[in-house]
Amino acid sequence: xxxxxxxxxxxxxxxxxxxFLECVQDMDHENMFWYRQDPGLGLRLIYFSYDVKMKxxxxxxxxxxxxxxxKERFSLxxxxxxxxxxxxxxxxSTLSQASNQPQHFGDGTRLSIL
Amino acid sequence: QKEVEQNxxxxxxxxxxxxxxxxxxxxxxxxxxxxxxxxxxxxxxxIMSIYSNGDKEDGRFTAQLNKASQYVSLLIRDSQPSDSAxxxxxxRSNAGNMLTFGxxxxxxxxx
Numbered sequence: 001x002x003x004x005x006x007x008x009x010x011x012x013x014x015x016x017x018x019x020f021l022e023c024v025q026d027m028d029h030e031n032m033f034w035y036r037q038d039p040g041l042g043l044r045l046i047y048f049s050y051d052v053k054m055k056x057x058x059x060x061x062x063x064x065x066x067x068x069x070x071k072e073r074f075s076l077x078x079x080x081x082x083x084x085x086x087x088x089x090x091x092x093s094t095l096s097q098a099s100n101q102p103q104h105f106g107d108g109t110r111l112s113i114l
Numbered sequence: 115q116k117e118v119e120q121n122x123x124x125x126x127x128x129x130x131x132x133x134x135x136x137x138x139x140x141x142x143x144x145x146x147x148x149x150x151x152x153x154x155x156x157x158x159x160x161i162m163s164i165y166s167n168g169d170k171e172d173g174r175f176t177a178q179l180n181k182a183s184q185y186v187s188l189l190i191r192d193s194q195p196s197d198s199a200x201x202x203x204x205x206r207s208n209a210g211n212m213l214t215f216g217x218x219x220x221x222x223x224x225x
Binding site for chain 1: 145146148150156157158159160163165202204212213215216217218
């Protein structure tokens, strides 16, 4: 079974803080993704990575950055947290770029910015 | 802009009935289609994938794909209260590695 682990289930931070969300997968997957999910807006892609040290912007990258120093770990960074970044953050991974590969999700991090 | 549309619901069905969930997509180049189930407060869980026109069955679940009509559906037979969740349709084209998700349909199965 694929295991995608997000470091925190719940996180509370203050406006202006630098926030790190960590995601680790244990199946040697090439591709990793960060989404946020908000009521009425669905899942929106923030960033993804198809290889170590590679990153691509998704639909809503503003205010975020990412880091992929090792294949198994993909970090999402909120450079200066703002209240509109309060959301559920979901990490996902796929084995390869083959189109038939589904994405497997972690349990999510519910982030509150005060 | 690639779009995936779902009726947000809630879709309410009695226990034991067939639940029919529908999804349309705009990108004719789409090749892979996935259905995810998401319980409240939890992350999406893959339940079905389909790549060719026609039906694909897995237990109580049947996915149906019609590429000409740009339509994919999920049927749940003998619906159970434990099937109550939000069902997300996701679509990927060969042009990229990203999934485009619909907004989800909330299903309520009443005992």
